[in-house]
Amino acid sequence: MFVCHDGGGRVLLARRGAGARDEPGTWDCGAGALEFGESFETAVAREVHEEYGVRPLGIEQVGVRNVLRGDPVGSHWVAVVFAVRVEPDAVRIGEPHKSDTLAWFTPETLPVPLHSQCGATLELFGAAARERWGGRRQG
Numbered sequence: 001m002f003v004c005h006d007g008g009g010r011v012l013l014a015r016r017g018a019g020a021r022d023e024p025g026t027w028d029c030g031a032g033a034l035e036f037g038e039s040f041e042t043a044v045a046r047e048v049h050e051e052y053g054v055r056p057l058g059i060e061q062v063g064v065r066n067v068l069r070g071d072p073v074g075s076h077w078v079a080v081v082f083a084v085r086v087e088p089d090a091v092r093i094g095e096p097h098k099s100d101t102l103a104w105f106t107p108e109t110l111p112v113p114l115h116s117q118c119g120a121t122l123e124l125f126g127a128a129a130r131e132r133w134g135g136r137r138q139g
Contacts, residue, residue: 013111020099049094
């Protein structure tokens with residue numbers, strides 16, 4: 001999982017389109033799968049480019065989530081979460097069959113509804129941002 005940011009306090013979210021695997025119509029961070037033999041950073045850079053059409057300006061691991069979905073649990077995975085700085089004016093929808101809108105948000109202006117996994121990922125990103133950058137612009 002990754003949270004793209006502009007280095008100035010805004011995060012990029014995508015609204016999941018009708019062709020999304022789950023929870024269409026919700027706003028979400030980016031995510032993807034690690035391919036065999038790929039480093040985390042290489043996978044994140046590939047996924048960011050596929051989803052948003054840009055190359056990362058910086059990639060930093062911010063935490064790990066143990067994701068259990070359903071009651072009873074129907075899916076379980078470990079998500080390594082990254083903060084990815086990108087050029088805001090360069091982003092575009094790279095996978096129109098999965099997302100129909102991209103937009104920038106501050107923590108105070110997050111859209112609804114969020115994907116069921118997005119809130120916890122944004123909290124992890126926010127905690128890491130406060131710890132590492134202390135609210136300063138990340139450059």
